[in-house]
Amino acid sequence: MKELERDLGLPSVLAISIGAMVGSGIFILPALALEIAGPAVIVAYLIAGLLVVPAALSKSEMATAMPEAGGTYIYIERGMGPLLGTVAGVGTWFSLSFKGALALVGGVPYLLLLFDLPLKPVALGLAAVLILVNLVGAKQTGRLQLAIVVVMLAALGWFAAGSAPGVRSANYVGFFDAGIGGLLAATGLVFVSYAGVTKVASVAEEVEDPGRNIPLGILGSLAFTTALYVAIVAVLVGITDPGSVAGSLTPVAVAAEVTLGQAGVVAVIAAALLALVSTANAGILSSSRYPFAMSRDRLAPPSLSAISDRFGTPAASITLTGAVLLVLIAFVPILEIAKLASAFQIMVFALINVAVVAFREGDAAYDPEFTSPLYPWVQVFGVVTGAVLLTQMGTVALAGTALITVGSVAWYLLYVRPRVSREGAATDAIRRRVGRNALTDVESAMAEDTREVLVALTKNVDEDRERSLVAMAADLVREDDGRVVAVRFEEIPDQAPLTEDATVQSASDISFETRTEALSAELGVEVEADEIVSHDTKHAVVNFAEHRGVDAVVAEHEPLRLRSRLLGDPIDWIVRHAPCDVLLVDNLGYDRPERIVLSADSGPYPPAAVTVAETIAAANDGAVSLWHPGDRRGTDRRRDAMDAYHAELSELLSVPARSESVRTDGGRQSRPDLLVRRGADGGLRHALFDDRPVVPSPGCTTVTVYPHESRRPSFARRLLERATF
Known part of the structure; x- marks a missing residue:
């Protein structure tokens, strides 16, 4: 079987991770979150970033122990067994595809500020280009991502620095008027902004020196992006009249026009397009590795694990992911499905924390180069807070997550179970714990x-x-x-x-x-x-x-x-x-x-x-x-x-x-x-x-x-x- 080439260094890892986050989270979601929490949306972004830390630490640890393509699927499948691995693999694949489609459709309104173009055809065209880029190879993808992130961050930096002097303290009056309920609801909504922090683990098999670059890439990008989000949103709230941005399709452009004029709007439009395109690009790159990894473990048809002789990429897996992305852009109301994807992402992050416990307590060969500090309290915190956030996502999101889960279970029962007899580290750990308890009773x-x-x-x-x-x-x-x-x-x-x-x-x-x-x-x-x-x-x-x-x-x-x-x-x-x-x-x-x-x-x-x-x-x-x-x-x-x-x-x-x-x-x-x-x-x-x-x-x-x-x-x-x- 062909192996993927390790040619992604730390700059590319940081670029993939930051680019996967700085997209809809800053250019689309602040307007929606402002309607829920008011100025407290600033705190909502900070809390959401902190709540991602347990999953980031857990995934960093598992990625250095198992630097294989597939990321979340690999860790949950090895830790919790093929059933939950199937649920995580299928669900995360869909959620990343949803988020990529949302980024493309959400980026087009910024482009429409300059050109009178139809939304969906432009989004479909951008998606097709990114699919072709991913088919060419991960190395080219990493280089493109690095260039996009550099330009995007420069534009956002100019917006923040140039707008900061115009911040008015009066805009922060009534900071917590929405109460704890509004703050938690906004936190649940913007949580998806950080989902991309661990996406780089899905291409861990292509990362140079994974024991060093993966933890640095994940934790470094999370810290940087959290600070960036809080700063941008604080400036955005501080320079605009209360209520003028809430509900807008282009909130950052509206804010830039107040302090930087038309030049600022153009810079923000360029940054928004680059950010949202990079989010979609990272989404295609990482989500396509899920069916690839599942196929190698016989949880999906074998054709999805085939690697192109010409480009060295999983062409069938990328093609399937691209087809799903195009269908979503063309026919599905992306904003609603993005909420479903974010709810499932919260659940998957909770499972990642449980998987670390399963590996540590089980008898499986597990030797990570990086270990999560404060184990297992960090993991317990991640599971509990994930459950709390899920309750804030609404009935539709929870029902959709349940539907994806049921569909994944059906796929496992009909296709996977007759072919696979593996079990996860959690089953082994529980079995040994049950045995020890029984011996104590004896x-x-x-x-x-x-x-x-x-x-x-x-x-x-x-x-x-x-x-x-x-x-x-x-x-x-x-x-x-x-x-x-x-x-x-x-x-x-x-x-x-x-x-x-x-x-x-x-x-x-x-x-x-x-x-x-x-x-x-x-x-x-x-x-x-x-x-x-x-x-x-x-x-x-x-x-x-x-x-x-x-x-x-x-x-x-x-x-x-x-x-x-x-x-x-x-x-x-x-x-x-x-x-x-x-x-x-x-x-x-x-x-x-x-x-x-x-x-x-x-x-x-x-x-x-x-x-x-x-x-x-x-x-x-x-x-x-x-x-x-x-x-x-x-x-x-x-x-x-x-x-x-x-x-x-x-x-x-x-x-x-x-x-x-x-x-x-x-x-x-x-x-x-x-x-x-x-x-x-x-x-x-x-x-x-x-x-x-x-x-x-x-x-x-x-x-x-x-x-x-x-x-x-x-x-x-x-x-x-x-x-x-």
Whole structure:
């Protein structure tokens, strides 16, 4: 694959960045902002410049770590994954195209002050010329940009210096009459004036010495342009009569005529045309690199990443961007769409700050030459203020941004997802954080004692199954010198009275007590026998567990028929209302299990399940196998994170443990003695299907662990675990 030539030095970087900003932001938007905030528009420009600093620092850092074509798309895609990368790439591509079209259409009114020309044909002609310039090459583009910026700044400097003596302090009276609301609304409007500050990152692959030139270019141009904006707008407000500029299509020309006469108007017209043309030129240059970079990552058709043999530029990408620009100029109301573009730009800047955090906290290779100071507070500030500004953009802008986002998501689902299986650094960072939190919860659960376990016999079971339940409970309490309470719960009709002698002391009842005494001696654990008669077994079990303060309830549970799942089963009610953990046993026998399997379908292993598996293994000198599906599609990052999680969990356990990848396609798998798994979260899906089939079905006793409600992860955490693990 051909590489782009690095031939843009610091002067060209500064020129591209300044030229991308000094356009509509100074020659068009001040008139609109004055209508909203009055003289406080000066402060609005200053605040907007300060609010861009976090994104400028974040983008400077990422640009020196990944000096590749694509800029914002590259950073968000690598940091947040291909889905948000697609949203950022498509959205920023459109927003830059919108801003370029606005600059061209907004510049023509200045030209019409001198010549009687039709607006749209002139704008289309200028756009066509700039498209051809970009097709020729970035080096020529950088040189043209440098010349434009030098001439433009000279004209603006003359306007500011020549007009400053005419400033009248009376024009600043009632500076904050529009209030905070007006100031914030104006800040949101003029924010787009600084959007071009980071555009140079989109051509980072063509910048000489990117570790030095990119941060200097971005931060230097931002500081310079902020000072220039504040100075120009302060002079513009100070020399014109209140209200005379607000709403004008050529506000700077109106102001220049007051102090500099016709010569000043001509100079401003020349500066405005150069500034707006340079904004459009930088917009074509940078926006065309978005489909180019997305194509290289298979998020767009491969033809868009082709580089011209003759000119060394991404001709297909530039041509597509140019076509979109021409269509926008010809048919779309640019001012309204520019507001949509600026709203999306604010959102993208917020994502840039999040992406830096993802890279720093993740495990991806990330070695920037420049690092943002005051991390992560600068990034948090950028995200919060971006959200505040978005609320000031109006319903139409927010709805349009949502539409662009939905369209990008649809493109991802239909085109990208079948072709790309990458994930972002944020997913990896979140996964590792989830794993660390889960390990911390396991350590806390291991520190708790299990003093008493209730074996709830709610069904007529034979002696072998009865013994299995008691023996399992004994293994759970043995290490802590605890007690097993084996209770037979008998339910009688509602019309039958409950009396102290309601229970018939039959031979089988006496046998039950005798058997528990024998089991106590055999197992070396105190086993207490009891029997309770009630009208409602499930309430009786919960009441007994609460009265005795047991640490866990062990009960037998068989797969339910569909009717039982839909209408509810008594043991399911116990799970939801028990004051402690509940262990439901699919009882196929329990005889000193040595190979214990801990199985998880998604997410990390629940602490309660880990504790049960470890305790039983320790009681029988056994070992634990950490089962996890081995035939799922995953990335190298995911596999590395899962391996690290299993390794750390194995170190926490006091018994031998190893990670084991299992097959879910029915292939042969060694059979464990006992399998421990998490309980289902509930819901219609779990009611209709016997969900979470054991992976694979082991044909042995299975213990399903339901932790008490106070120890169950929140719904949001479960979603996060399922999404990342």
